[in-house]
Amino acid sequence: MKIATYNVNGVNGRLPVLLRWLGETMPDVACLQELKAPQEKFPEQAILDAGYEVIWHGQKSWNGVAILSRIGAIKEIRRVLPGDPEDVHSRYIEAVVNDVLIACLYLPNGNPAPGPKFDYKLSWFERLTTHAKQLLAQEIPVVLTGDFNVIPTPQDVYKPERWVDDALFRPETRAAFQKLTAQGWTDAIRKLYPEEKIYTYWDYFRDAFGRDAGLRIDHFLLSPQLETRLTAAGVDRQVRGWEKSSDHAPVWIELK
């Protein structure tokens, strides 16, 4: 079972790239973030025509998440991260596909930090951590995936010293990620590639992709029930080089 995550940065503007990527790499499940489309403007028919079932939670202008499957029914569990009825951002959707619970998330960026946006990031992170603990308690196969907007370690950024004050790399952010993973989650990419330089994002400025000046911020966290089923993982770097690409590249794992 191949599961992928891709921050598309606008699902309608990205549609040709998205469809090409789906056709060439054929993930069984694809989690999308940053749809940047209201619920009724999601390109449902194009996704169906590509052979995928889909559920999504859109929002005007910003955020938005989706889960696609070409291996059968998507059983939606929830489309809101519990813990704050006031939070109206579309940043979370959760479903069971093929007996694996898949949480597709878009964690807030948090810049500028410090400030209210950073506070929102940390409080969202705490809600995620609380919910993740409840998922672990079910002792079932769970994947937490998406754009975490977290650079976990200095190994995950081209020039760590430039990022120390950034919301993606500040000590509070790294500590929150550490606290989450310490519950018992496995960082799939790092389990298979503990020493490699692996990035999932390159900004649009100054030929960052050409210089490989990137970040690793899109992650797969696996519950203990999946750890021994992980057989492969990678980043579809080539997609970042395509015309009209997102600033993120897709990331994927294989489960046996």
Added chain:
DNA sequence: ATGGCTCCATACTGGAGA
């Protein structure tokens, strides 16, 4: 220290992203 680029909105400019 700043801005570089790209997306979307209702747009010829601004907010947000990371």
